[in-house]
Amino acid sequence: MQLENHANNLQLSGRFDAHEADAFRTSFESIVSAHGGDVHLDLAAVDFIDSTALAEIVRAMKRCREGGHELVIVGVSDPVRVILELTRLDQALTIR
Amino acid sequence: MTTTPVDPVASLTGALVEANDQLLALYELVALSTDSLDEERAVAGLLARAAEVARVDGLELRTAPSHRHGLLDPKTSLTTVEVAGPNADERVTLAASRLRGSFGTSDTKLLTAIATMAVGVIRTSRLHRDGVAQAVVRSEHDTASTLAQDALPRGELEVSGLTVAARTLPASSAGGDLYTWRAGGGVVDFVVGDVSGKGLPAAVMMSNVVAAANAAFLHDDLQAERAVGVLAQIDRWLGERLSDAARFVTVVAVSVDVDRSIATIANAGHSPVVVMRADRTVEHVRPGAPPVGVLPLDELPHTRIHLSVGDRIVIGSDGFTEQSDPSGGFFGEDRFVDTVCTATGAREAVDRLFDAVDAHAAGQTQSDDRTIVVIERTDGSTC
Numbered sequence: 001m002q003l004e005n006h007a008n009n010l011q012l013s014g015r016f017d018a019h020e021a022d023a024f025r026t027s028f029e030s031i032v033s034a035h036g037g038d039v040h041l042d043l044a045a046v047d048f049i050d051s052t053a054l055a056e057i058v059r060a061m062k063r064c065r066e067g068g069h070e071l072v073i074v075g076v077s078d079p080v081r082v083i084l085e086l087t088r089l090d091q092a093l094t095i096r
Numbered sequence: 097m098t099t100t101p102v103d104p105v106a107s108l109t110g111a112l113v114e115a116n117d118q119l120l121a122l123y124e125l126v127a128l129s130t131d132s133l134d135e136e137r138a139v140a141g142l143l144a145r146a147a148e149v150a151r152v153d154g155l156e157l158r159t160a161p162s163h164r165h166g167l168l169d170p171k172t173s174l175t176t177v178e179v180a181g182p183n184a185d186e187r188v189t190l191a192a193s194r195l196r197g198s199f200g201t202s203d204t205k206l207l208t209a210i211a212t213m214a215v216g217v218i219r220t221s222r223l224h225r226d227g228v229a230q231a232v233v234r235s236e237h238d239t240a241s242t243l244a245q246d247a248l249p250r251g252e253l254e255v256s257g258l259t260v261a262a263r264t265l266p267a268s269s270a271g272g273d274l275y276t277w278r279a280g281g282g283v284v285d286f287v288v289g290d291v292s293g294k295g296l297p298a299a300v301m302m303s304n305v306v307a308a309a310n311a312a313f314l315h316d317d318l319q320a321e322r323a324v325g326v327l328a329q330i331d332r333w334l335g336e337r338l339s340d341a342a343r344f345v346t347v348v349a350v351s352v353d354v355d356r357s358i359a360t361i362a363n364a365g366h367s368p369v370v371v372m373r374a375d376r377t378v379e380h381v382r383p384g385a386p387p388v389g390v391l392p393l394d395e396l397p398h399t400r401i402h403l404s405v406g407d408r409i410v411i412g413s414d415g416f417t418e419q420s421d422p423s424g425g426f427f428g429e430d431r432f433v434d435t436v437c438t439a440t441g442a443r444e445a446v447d448r449l450f451d452a453v454d455a456h457a458a459g460q461t462q463s464d465d466r467t468i469v470v471i472e473r474t475d476g477s478t479c
Contacts, residue, residue, distance in 0.1 A: 018294055050418070050464065051346070055292035058390050059342035087346065087365040088386040 003027055008035050009074075013045030018052035028060050037069055044075030049083055061093055070094050135221035139188075142217050146210040154196045155203060157210075175199050179211035181219055188214040237296060241270035244299035247306040248274060255279050257354045259474050261442040263450065264467040265415075271465035272298030272345070273413050276306045278313040285313045285326060286350040288411040288469050290366065292343045292387075301338065305345050308333045322351035323360040324396045331364075331393040338389025346387045348411050352403065352471065359409060359471075362398040364388055367414050368429075372437045374406025403473040410436045410445065411471075415464035419453050427456045442470040 003023055004011045010027055012020075031039055039060070043049070061071040073095045076084065084090040147157040176191040188211040192203070245266070253260040264273050272291030277284060287309035291298045312329035327349040338344055346366035352359045361369055365387030368380040384397030403409075412432060419427045435452045439445035446468055453466065 051290065051292040051414070052294065055343055058344060062339065062342075086368070086383065088383045089365070089390065092386045092390045 007031075008037055009040045009042065011042040011045070011075075015048045016043070016046045016053040017048065017050040021052050021056045024053070024056050025059075028056075028063075032063065032067070036067065038072055039064055039069070040072050040074045042075040043073060043080045044077055046077050046080050049080050054083070054087065054089060057093070058089070072096055133221055133224045135218055135225070138217045138221050139214055142214055143210070146213070150192065150206060150210070151195070153203075153206065154194055155192045155206065156195050157190065157192050175203065175207070177204060177207040177211055179208060179215050181215045186215055186218050186222075188218070190214075238269060241268075241296055241299060244270045244296070244303045247276075247303035249276055253277050253279060253284070255284055255354060257474060258284060258352065259442045259472045260284075260469070261446040262467075262469040263446050264465065265450070265462070266299070266465045267415070267462045268295050270296050270299030270302075272302045273415065273465035273467035274302045274306050274309075275411075275467060275469050276309050277469075278310065282353060282355045283322060284352045284354060284471075285322060286352075286411070286469060286471065287312075287326060287330070287347060288350075288366065288413075288467065289345045289347040290413045290465070290467070291338075291345045294464070298343070301341065301343055301345070304337075305330065305334060305347070309349075321360045321362070321398050321400070323349040323362040324398045326351070327362045327364055327388075327396055328393065331388045335388050335392055341389075344387035344389035346383075350409060350411070350471065357403045357473065358400060359403050360398055360400050361409070362396050364393060364396070365390070367412055367417065370408075370410040370412075370433055370436065371401060372408040372410065374404055376437060378433055378437060405473050405475045407473045408437070408442065408445070409471040411469045412436070412449070413465060413467040415462070415466035416449060416453050416468070419457050419463055419466075420460055421456050422458050422460055427453055431456075436468075436470065442472040445470045 003020075008031060010024075010031060012024070016024070028039065041057070041060070057071070057073075064071040071094065073093055076095060081090075084093065084095070143157065150157050174193045176189060178187065178189045180187045190207045190211045192207055194203070248264060249262075253262075260277070262275050264271075264275065266273065272293055273289070274291070275286070275288045277286045279285075287306075289302075289305055289309075291301045291305060293301075308330045309326065311333075312326040315325065315329055327347055330345075330347060330349075334345070344365070347364045348366045348369055349362045350359060350369075361381045363369060363381055363383040364385045365383050368382045371379040371381060373379070379401075381399045384399075385393050385395065401407075417427055417429050417432050421427075431452070432449070435449050436445040439448045449468055450466070
């Protein structure tokens with residue numbers, strides 16, 4: 001998985017699975033502590049996502065909401081969209 | 097001033113004798129072995145025996161009464177050597193005085209050999225200690241894994257009018273996949289789930305979910321649709337705890353009223369439930385809500401179906417469909433449905449699915465836990 005963060009934007013590509021969860025959490029937490037506010041998560045280039053990664057996204061969503069902010073998913077690839085819809089996580093997450 | 101002429105023959109002979117003594121001392125040193133893996137005792141034992149060897153050679157090693165790494169008293173010694181291991185605290189300093197004659201380079205070699213052996217003993221003791229510690233952790237991990245997996249039902253469920261086959265295979269010694277069931281009063285309740293994450297942490301939470309499901313089966317206040325009530329209870333009891341642990345669990349609850357041939361299915365975030373009719377047509381029951389632990393489940397949509405003889409309900413985890421082959425291709429949903437629906441019975445469906453996924457993986461590592469429960473309506477003559 002490639003992981004880039006700029007200001008409040010976190011952009012992932014490739015596989016997002018259990019092996020990448022720690023790296024994602026570290027980057028996410030650095031954004032939250034450095035900037036505050038909403039965090040934009042771009043999953044447009046993610047071609048696979050597993051349940052551990054989904055749990056990390058849900059955790060990030062809750063972390064943002066605790067601070068009165070939002071995790072906004074600004075890009076979703078087809079494979080990720082299928083999973084989000086299949087698990088009904090699209091009902092819980094903010095997706096634009 | 098007068099000088100005594102040096103006899104070259106006597107000098108050479110003395111040197112040869114000394115060299116031979118040193119050689120013998122080294123031989124004896126190499127033959128030493130320690131009889132303890134406790135670091136303090138092992139080093140002290142080695143140095144005590146090495147002192148005996150050195151004394152024969154005219155060297156006096158005076159060990160301090162409570163040294164840690166064989167450090168002798170350098171103040172009263174005439175020579176010292178120091179040998180260090182790879183780590184900073186693996187260092188041995190030896191000091192010695194000569195009982196007779198004068199120090200030579202061979203003395204330094206002997207002392208260095210003793211100190212090197214002492215460093216080796218320290219390293220061996222520590223490796224042993226670390227190995228024991230790792231073995232204890234591994235043993236506790238294995239025990240915890242076994243206990244967690246023990247939460248799952250043992251044996252087969254035998255109910256007149258239904259054939260049930262189930263199997264789970266964690267990706268490691270324990271996993272987050274689960275199933276459980278209970279039959280009573282003409283109704284059979286099932287719960288199948290998948291806790292996010294892998295390994296022991298997921299397995300511990302999995303055993304909690306199984307316990308909650310088993311308790312929910314017995315709850316007096318279930319809603320009219322039992323599957324919905326069971327799922328609601330699990331959410332009530334575990335939703336917040338899962339959320340706090342940054343985990344969720346996908347859950348399918350199924351209640352089968354055997355006498356009325358009615359099945360109710362509630363799916364929270366789990367893979368689609370496959371309903372195969374006796375005529376081989378296939379329907380899917382997709383999730384009506386997110387997994388438990390994401391948000392409180394306010395609404396729990398459910399599906400109610402009539403079960404005829406030969407109808408089959410298949411609840412599988414994503415560990416089948418997401419298994420990769422050597423080129424990265426997934427087993428996939430279509431192959432999953434085709435495999436379980438072309439089998440002649442519930443048990444064959446389970447066997448064939450595991451065989452087919454293994455064949456697809458072709459030696460690739462199992463990427464996720466695999467769990468399947470197949471419920472087939474029968475005419476009551478088979479259990």
